[in-house]
Amino acid sequence: MNIIVVGGTGQLGQCLQETTRSKKWDYNFVFLSSKDLNYTDKDQTAAIFKTYSPVFCINCAAYTAVDLAEDEQEQAFAINQYAVKNLAEQCRLYDTTLIHISTDFVFNGDYSIPLTEELPVNPVNVYGLSKLKGEQEIQGILEKYYTIRTSWLYSEKANNFVKTMLNLSKNRDQLNVIYDQVGTPTYAIDLAKVIIKIISLEKPVYGLYHYSNEGVASWYDFAKAVFEFAEIDMKISPVSSAAFVTKAKRPHFSVLDKSKIKKALNIEIPYWRDSLNTCIQNL
Numbered sequence: 001m002n003i004i005v006v007g008g009t010g011q012l013g014q015c016l017q018e019t020t021r022s023k024k025w026d027y028n029f030v031f032l033s034s035k036d037l038n039y040t041d042k043d044q045t046a047a048i049f050k051t052y053s054p055v056f057c058i059n060c061a062a063y064t065a066v067d068l069a070e071d072e073q074e075q076a077f078a079i080n081q082y083a084v085k086n087l088a089e090q091c092r093l094y095d096t097t098l099i100h101i102s103t104d105f106v107f108n109g110d111y112s113i114p115l116t117e118e119l120p121v122n123p124v125n126v127y128g129l130s131k132l133k134g135e136q137e138i139q140g141i142l143e144k145y146y147t148i149r150t151s152w153l154y155s156e157k158a159n160n161f162v163k164t165m166l167n168l169s170k171n172r173d174q175l176n177v178i179y180d181q182v183g184t185p186t187y188a189i190d191l192a193k194v195i196i197k198i199i200s201l202e203k204p205v206y207g208l209y210h211y212s213n214e215g216v217a218s219w220y221d222f223a224k225a226v227f228e229f230a231e232i233d234m235k236i237s238p239v240s241s242a243a244f245v246t247k248a249k250r251p252h253f254s255v256l257d258k259s260k261i262k263k264a265l266n267i268e269i270p271y272w273r274d275s276l277n278t279c280i281q282n283l
């Protein structure tokens with residue numbers, strides 16, 4: 001029984017590799033880099049499904065460069081929408097369950113209560129819109145799918161906000177960080193464990209879910225905690241989104257409500273500061 005992991009060498013893909021390594025599985029995990037499978041290519045995608053006839057396809061691949069996406073719209077949609085459609089079509093053909101990852105950036109940030117799966121979406125940037133289109137392709141093609149919206153992923157692997165902060169601190173003695181964008185950081189290892197929980201379920205609970213760590217933070221709070229746990233003396237100044245201009249607009253509020261996934265999987269979710277501390281101690 002094969003499980004293919006598309007984007008298997010990205011941040012979440014590497015965290016899944018680490019999480020699955022410690023145990024013997026009835027499944028054979030196949031971690032595919034973008035060189036093994038460029039899933040924008042229909043023929044390549046079909047060939048991979050023909051080779052493995054997977055029981056699960058875990059899609060950790062995406063176009064994730066939020067600012068660059070504003071200039072590279074075609075590429076963002078090719079990867080986050082049309083390639084996802086390719087995957088979903090192959091999943092339907094092979095009766096494969098698709099586990100797909102989406103983002104808090106499908107919301108516009110205008111709500112001020114934790115966001116449930118039922119709330120209307122309205123992305124404010126190209127990345128968010130392309131990810132939303134990907135979600136909708138899946139919903140239109142498949143019944144056996146899990147789409148997990150998550151937020152502010154970080155880990156010991158690849159590039160992320162935690163690593164950016166630590167790298168910047170090597171050459172700077174002061175950083176400006178936005179305080180008026182509020183969400184929840186998510187340790188990618190915690191998300192990988194949730195994906196493992198899903199593939200281990202005896203009875204499937206398909207559908208759309210929200211998952212992040214527990215609690216609420218601004219990027220400023222997140223940065224402060226990074227330096228606190230890393231024991232680095234760094235001056236961080238809180239700035240508004242208006243003062244820290246980026247190419248892509250980002251939602252002011254994207255705290256996800258996790259009630260549905262907690263109930264469906266019967267899980268407790270770690271508090272974001274506890275997981276961040278674990279990650280920093282591992283770096």
Ligand SMILES: NC(=O)C1=CN([C@@H]2O[C@H](COP(=O)(O)OP(=O)(O)OC[C@H]3O[C@@H](n4cnc5c(N)ncnc54)[C@H](OP(=O)(O)O)[C@@H]3O)[C@@H](O)[C@H]2O)C=CC1
Pocket residue numbers: 006007008009010011012013033034035037038039040059060061062063064079083101102103104131150151152153154158159
């Ligand atoms: N990072 C974050 O903060 C958040 C991420 N998400 C979502 O979580 C998921 C995982 O993100 P994360 O691990 O951080 O992302 P990364 O950017 O670390 O990894 C993305 C992976 O996708 C691969 N990829 C890109 N294009 C293709 C392609 N055409 N064919 C095959 N593989 C491709 C990349 O391969 P290569 O490097 O070789 O190009 C890379 O390995 C994504 O769906 C993302 O949208 C959701 C919320 C927050």
Ligand SMILES: Cc1cn([C@H]2C[C@H](O)[C@@H](COP(=O)(O)OP(=O)(O)O[C@H]3O[C@@H](C)C(=O)[C@@H](O)[C@H]3O)O2)c(=O)[nH]c1=O
Pocket residue numbers: 064065066067103104105150151152153160161164175176177178181219244246250
């Ligand atoms: C580097 C830096 C960023 N920021 C701000 C900009 C931005 O609003 C916020 C985060 O910046 P980044 O570019 O690191 O992260 P960003 O790419 O916006 O992160 C997003 O990635 C995509 C893939 C998602 O799906 C989202 O959930 C979210 O994690 O921090 C500062 O305020 N100061 C800084 O020095």
